[in-house]
Amino acid sequence: MKRIVVGTRKSPLALTQTEMVMAKLQEHHTGLEIGMEKIVTKGDRILDVTLSKVGGKGLFIKEIEQAMYEKKIDFAVHSLKDMPTEMPEGLMLAAITEREDPRDVVITRNGSTFADLPIGARVGTSSLRRAAQLLNARPDIEIVSVRGNINTRIAKLEELQLDAIVLAAAGLERMGWAEKISERLSTELCIPAVGQGALAIQCRSEDEEIREILSVLDDVNTRRTVTAERTVLGRLNGGCQIPIGAFAELEGGELKLTGIVGSADGLTLLKETATGTDPMALGHAVAERLIEKGAGEILAKVREEISQ
């Protein structure tokens, strides 16, 4: 009997995601024993500070990667959207799971849609990407910074008497809280974060046997769409703390990819869409078009602002 150990953050969402992955692995590999190691990351320790001000990529994963190097754990489950585009030496994504609903959603206090929120409504999010797109559609709203695990953020709706908060559909669904959703925002209104809704399964590249065990979790179509999205992010040198979004869908055999870059105040919002079959070529094409339109200048300004 083989025993392997998975590493995870200990937020309720991370634990739920890891348990889902463990169950699926056990379905496919009878007799496999999986241990779980809970790891506190830098991102978890500084939940009270605005993330974009902390800076640094991979705030939620560095300690977990370290545990993999030290062989304290054999693999890790992450939200793909929290993963930097560059993989550290010696580690790899053994699988990318089938994507769940990639959209952002609003939970409103009175159950209304986003469009029906009152003038001047206070909307909680600490994501510059969400802020940029929602302010672009509704310049009258006020964005209130709200951080923490999704349970904490939902509680802030009452605590801070907000009109709405914005979260990812996938996280709420995995927690069994889909009924709290007031509206799933169309991707016309809000392009999701790169990789939103998919899980990344990471392990040591040299571990052939573990890679083989984990390969049952991989979804080919999700890999294609998120590769296109991650290519945009990589080309624009983005992390999860800057206002970039990209969303790819398969239509027949063809990929349709939309990328956005915005200013945090929502006054500028660049959006480019292209279709193609090669995920990386398509990602590069969309990134180049965004750069031609001035994405570099917008992002330089955002980076300067958040470093202050």
Ligand SMILES: NCc1[nH]cc(CCC(=O)O)c1CC(=O)O
């Ligand atoms: N940044 C935190 C985070 N990372 C992944 C998800 C949701 C699950 C997913 O996208 O797979 C969330 C919560 C949220 O944004 O609402």
